[in-house]
Amino acid sequence: MSAHSHEIEEGLVFLPKFDAAGLVTVVATDVATGDVLMVAYMNDEALRRTIATGEAWYFSRSRNALWRKGETSGQTQRVVEIRTDCDQDAVWIRVEQIGAACHTGRRSCFYRKVEADSGDARLVFVDADRLFDPNDVYKQ
């Protein structure tokens, strides 16, 4: 292992490895249930604001904009713990989710499971109740 990768993997300096677009992948889990709520991205500024404020900020690839989780919907995330992985290109945050994490109104974005169906795969809804109506929350 090179001295550099030793520092990345075993060091105590936080050196997030942003990709070519300046982003790290972030997994948010529900501190109460352990469920994965969403997978999203942070740029350097979103990461700094998340650490400084204790509320989750992300960077939206589709809107190309910094984004405080819940700024439109009110469904904010209080960050209980932040971890990084061995090569520091991913971040895991454990959060207290207010309401629903998903823009469809569900608690988690992962509301469908994949089932093998004689060689093929199909989806089955699980935990798919909506906590809010996205048509009310996100005005056109």
Add this chain to the structure above:
Amino acid sequence: MSAHSHEIEEGLVFLPKFDAAGLVTVVATDVATGDVLMVAYMNDEALRRTIATGEAWYFSRSRNALWRKGETSGQTQRVVEIRTDCDQDAVWIRVEQIGAACHTGRRSCFYRKVEADSGDARLVFVDADRLFDPNDVYKQ
């Protein structure tokens, strides 16, 4: 919402949205504890093999190769459940992890937490015991 995005978000057809490199992001969590074990990637073939075999296959970006988790280390992952998210560009697998998920020998790749330290951030080890010695497992 367009008919297409309605189908992606509310449909029962599994239509994984691979990125420009042909990959989807995968989060593997420990079915016993809910901990995030690793964040990695699957291409279409890795996803198919994972669904067909019930063992986790990934695509290594650094080695540019399909990879059965544990094929070198023996630390395999039995897949209990596979979910996809609203826009189907991420996959969450709940696994029974044999031994350690991380190539450093730790149970999870997320063995350091990020702590705010008067404006700056530093890392602190958590759950950092090694279950194997990587020097024994990965021969040079």
